Structure formats: structure tokens, C-alpha cells
Amino acid sequence: MKNIAILCDSNPVTKPRPTRLIGMLQDSYNLFVFGKECSPIQGVQTFSFPPSKSASQRSAKEQEELELACKNKDFDKLLYTLNRLVLKKSLLSLQTLDLLIVEDITLLPFALEYKDKHPQAKVMIDLREYYPLEYENDLRWLETFGAFFEYLCSTFLPQVDHALCVSEGIAQKYQEVYGICPSLFLSLPPYSSLSPSKNTKIELIYHGLISPDRESFNLLEIARELKDGIRLNLITLSNHLSFLQDFYSQAQKIPSIRLHQAQKLEEIIPFTNAFDLGLITLKPNGFNNTHALPNKFFEYIQARLGVISTPLPSIKPLIKKYGIGKVSKDFHTQSLIELINSLDLKEIKTFKNNADIASQTLNTQENQKKISNLIAKLLGEKNDLA
Structure with a gap:
């Protein structure tokens, strides 16, 4: 060897x-x-x-x-x-x-x-x-x-x-x-033998780092304007302690948000399988954010979730190719909110089934x-x- x-x-x-x-x-x-x-x-x-x-x-x-x-x-x-x-x-x-x-x-x-x-x-x-x-x-x-x-x-x-x-x-x-x-x-994460979950209400999930340079307070803005029947689940970490504390303080006051404890790396995919849509909210406010293709994108797919994202150039073609979700018309947070509120369970089921197929290769x-x-x-x- x-x-x-x-x-x-x-x-x-x-x-x-x-x-x-x-x-x-x-x-x-x-x-x-x-x-x-x-x-x-x-x-x-x-x-x-x-x-x-x-x-x-x-x-x-x-x-x-x-x-x-x-x-x-x-x-x-x-x-x-x-x-x-x-x-x-x-x-x-x-x-x-x-x-x-x-x-x-x-x-x-x-x-x-x-x-x-x-x-x-x-x-x-x-x-x-x-x-x-x-x-x-x-x-x-x-x-x-x-x-x-x-x-x-x-x-x-x-x-x-x-x-x-x-x-x-x-x-x-x-x-x-x-x-x-x-x-x-x-x-790409390891293959997980999972099936898409079945929910009667729409469960969004965002997991990963939050920070000022990612403009992560837009997650709270999204949650405040979600229509009835949609909930935003959050598993968040940050290298900025004061930022994280401020974020949590505001998040706890928003009824449509549910905060979850951090999960170990090997547990994140089976844990998030219970939800419906993985969320990516990055904006083109810097070179790395503009061209990001983050771990969470592929973890969402292995968890058999649909993906809702801003139109990042590395992500938009993959969402279209595999039929696993939608991207907002532009990078404004309001466009993401309008997109999420326009979705129905039937459409989301198609995204999740397509994610199940994509998981076989990704x-x-x-x-x-x-x-x-x-x-x-x-x-x-x-x-x-x-």
C-alpha cells in the first residue's frame, strides 16, 4: 500500500x-x-x-x-x-x-x-x-x-x-x-439509505454557520414573513459569539422559528430527513459567497429534501438539472420569501422525490x-x- x-x-x-x-x-x-x-x-x-x-x-x-x-x-x-x-x-x-x-x-x-x-x-x-x-x-x-x-x-x-x-x-x-x-x-456526503419524509405542513431547515458576512439575519427576516403552515427550523453555529447571542435572542421571539441543538457531523443528514426543504440564503456580497457550493447543499439532497436557494451560479444549474427545488428570481430576501410562500406540498413532494433520485449519484x-x-x-x- x-x-x-x-x-x-x-x-x-x-x-x-x-x-x-x-x-x-x-x-x-x-x-x-x-x-x-x-x-x-x-x-x-x-x-x-x-x-x-x-x-x-x-x-x-x-x-x-x-x-x-x-x-x-x-x-x-x-x-x-x-x-x-x-x-x-x-x-x-x-x-x-x-x-x-x-x-x-x-x-x-x-x-x-x-x-x-x-x-x-x-x-x-x-x-x-x-x-x-x-x-x-x-x-x-x-x-x-x-x-x-x-x-x-x-x-x-x-x-x-x-x-x-x-x-x-x-x-x-x-x-x-x-x-x-x-x-x-x-x-459530497456519504450515501444515506433514507426515504423522503411525509409532512402535513411545510418544514424548512437551515443548518450551518451564521455570520455578519453571510448577512444571516435575513433568516429572521424570512421567518417573520412566512405564511401560516410553514415553519423554519434552525441549527446554527457561529465564530462570532456576540452575533450568535443576538441572533438567538431575536429568533426566540419569532413564533415560526424552532431552534434545534447542534448535531454531530454524522447525525446531521438523518436528523434533517424529517423536514421538507433545505434553505440557502447567501448573497453575492463577496467572491467566496458568490461562488459557494456549500456542504449543506449536498447534505440537504442526501436528507431527501428539496432545496430553496438564491440564484448562486454554482447552485442554480444543479437545482435545475436535478429538479430538486427552486431559486429566487434575484438575491433580495423578499424574493426568497415570496418564493417560499408560493410553494405547495404537492410541488415539494416532487422536489423531494427528485432529491431521492439525485442522492444515488451525489x-x-x-x-x-x-x-x-x-x-x-x-x-x-x-x-x-x-
């Missing part, structure tokens, strides 16, 4: 893409998974390194020092942190890696350093967003951490052997700016074939799954 390392600057078992990638590869390769506070993974050798302080945990002085380092282009201070040096030591102690798959661009320099010492090794990166514009509406971020991510992309991306990307729009941007040609690798089995082909090509192997 070939030896593959997966590098995550987080706990991989809490993130959909690395978790599913591990599941797709662990029976065919010897896996070595590196993660920040990495949880044990059965059948996989894991290497854990300590966490670093998040933005909310840093003092004002610490934050100022990091931003100053960015402005001075002293990027090593952000890159070679004490916790990542623990990762580096463990990684370089391995002698026989054939492929390193990088799930977070902050760890790409360490993978390339390994390749420098072991030229036979290949490096692949999974680009989950366009990093230099992650918070593009924040000028201070663009001038500091945005500059850091631009440095990572311009310096290290041209050295990778292959790249994966979550959507065509983001892949095209990387190709235009950095000259790499990523393969589209959709965020799952990790298809991704497993694709990643196996890519790895075999990189390593010069014959692929038995082709």
Missing part, C-alpha cells in the same frame, strides 16, 4: 471534507492524519499538535503584533508558530510518504518542505475557498491577513502537483491568478472514484476503481 498523509490545521473529524476524504482513502492506503487536537480515528495513524489562539482569544496587543507582522511582510511569524513546529517535527520524522494532501493552505509550506527532503513525494491541496478574499469586505483584514494568504498562494501554490477545489468559479479564479488548474471536487462513492483516479495518475499507479 502507498502511504498518504492528510494535513489539517484543525481537528479533521469535525470538518466535512477531511472527514469524508479519510473515509474514502483509508481502506486503500496507509493513512497518516495530522490535525490540531486531532481525535483518534480507527484504523488510521493520527498525529496531534497543539492549538493556537483564535482571533477571539488573542489580546489586543497580540492581534496588533500579528497585523504589524503582516504589514511588514514578516509572514514567518504567522506561519512557523510553536504549535505548527510540533507538526513539522512529526511530519519530517516520516520517511516513506508517497502523497501529502493539504486541507489548509497554512500547512502547505510544511508539505513542500517534506517534498524537498523526499523528492519522490507528491503534494495535493484541497482549496475550500479563495483564501485571499476570505473577508474581502474588511479593509483591515485585506491589508493584513489577506496579504498573508496572498503570499501563501503566490509563493507556494505553483509548487503543488495537483489541486482540488469546491466550485468551478473558485477553481477558475485560482487558475487566472496563480496559474494552477484545480480539479472540481464537490463536497455521494462519496462518486468522489471516491474521482480521487482514486487522481491519486493513481499522480503516483503512476493502476486504479482498480476506474
Whole structure:
């Protein structure tokens, strides 16, 4: 068996893409998974390194020092942190890696350093967003951490052997700016043996992160104007504690909203199977939001839900192709409200039945074939799954 390392600057078992990638590869390769506070993974050798302080945990002085380092282009201070040096030591102690798959661009320099010492090794990166514009509406971020991510992309991306990307729009941007040609690798979940639910009232569900840059208060605006017989269920998380608290405070006052506890990654699809329609409300208020093709879209399909979305360019064609829902006529929240209020149970049943059909192909089995082909090509192997 070939030896593959997966590098995550987080706990991989809490993130959909690395978790599913591990599941797709662990029976065919010897896996070595590196993660920040990495949880044990059965059948996989894991290497854990300590966490670093998040933005909310840093003092004002610490934050100022990091931003100053960015402005001075002293990027090593952000890159070679004490916790990542623990990762580096463990990684370089391995002698026989054939492929390193990088799930977070902050760890790409360490993978390339390994390749420098072991030229036979290949490096692949999974680009989950366009990093230099992650918070593009924040000028201070663009001038500091945005500059850091631009440095990572311009310096290290041209050295990778292959790249994966979550959507065509983001892949095209990387190709235009950095000259790499990523393969589209959709965020497909494992197949779930479920049937569409049967409800007498329309149950909407939104699950996932909420934040100011996603304009997530539009969920509350939608809920306030839902007609009788429609309820909005919410499973929300946020990296902004005060934003989440304010959101919850307002949501609890809206009768058409039902708040649910967070679910584990493997439980989210069976839990949401009880509902009817999955909701996506992103607006084109930044490059990454405009070209998003989020995990939840495919999780809604596996849960046998119809999908109601704004007309995002990566989502609109898929909804039309599979007949699994509708998109609003434009990106205004009022257009989403009008669309939702116009739906009836018969139409929704058709969406859910079509999602049931689409679930047969939009799952990790298809991704497993694709990643196996890519790895075999990189390593010069014959692929038995082709």
C-alpha cells in the first residue's frame, strides 16, 4: 500500500471534507492524519499538535503584533508558530510518504518542505475557498491577513502537483491568478439509505454557520414573513459569539422559528430527513459567497429534501438539472420569501422525490472514484476503481 498523509490545521473529524476524504482513502492506503487536537480515528495513524489562539482569544496587543507582522511582510511569524513546529517535527520524522494532501493552505509550506527532503513525494491541496478574499469586505483584514494568504498562494501554490477545489468559479479564479488548474471536487456526503419524509405542513431547515458576512439575519427576516403552515427550523453555529447571542435572542421571539441543538457531523443528514426543504440564503456580497457550493447543499439532497436557494451560479444549474427545488428570481430576501410562500406540498413532494433520485449519484462513492483516479495518475499507479 502507498502511504498518504492528510494535513489539517484543525481537528479533521469535525470538518466535512477531511472527514469524508479519510473515509474514502483509508481502506486503500496507509493513512497518516495530522490535525490540531486531532481525535483518534480507527484504523488510521493520527498525529496531534497543539492549538493556537483564535482571533477571539488573542489580546489586543497580540492581534496588533500579528497585523504589524503582516504589514511588514514578516509572514514567518504567522506561519512557523510553536504549535505548527510540533507538526513539522512529526511530519519530517516520516520517511516513506508517497502523497501529502493539504486541507489548509497554512500547512502547505510544511508539505513542500517534506517534498524537498523526499523528492519522490507528491503534494495535493484541497482549496475550500479563495483564501485571499476570505473577508474581502474588511479593509483591515485585506491589508493584513489577506496579504498573508496572498503570499501563501503566490509563493507556494505553483509548487503543488495537483489541486482540488469546491466550485468551478473558485477553481477558475485560482487558475487566472496563480496559474494552477484545480480539479472540481464537490463536497459530497456519504450515501444515506433514507426515504423522503411525509409532512402535513411545510418544514424548512437551515443548518450551518451564521455570520455578519453571510448577512444571516435575513433568516429572521424570512421567518417573520412566512405564511401560516410553514415553519423554519434552525441549527446554527457561529465564530462570532456576540452575533450568535443576538441572533438567538431575536429568533426566540419569532413564533415560526424552532431552534434545534447542534448535531454531530454524522447525525446531521438523518436528523434533517424529517423536514421538507433545505434553505440557502447567501448573497453575492463577496467572491467566496458568490461562488459557494456549500456542504449543506449536498447534505440537504442526501436528507431527501428539496432545496430553496438564491440564484448562486454554482447552485442554480444543479437545482435545475436535478429538479430538486427552486431559486429566487434575484438575491433580495423578499424574493426568497415570496418564493417560499408560493410553494405547495404537492410541488415539494416532487422536489423531494427528485432529491431521492439525485442522492444515488451525489455521494462519496462518486468522489471516491474521482480521487482514486487522481491519486493513481499522480503516483503512476493502476486504479482498480476506474
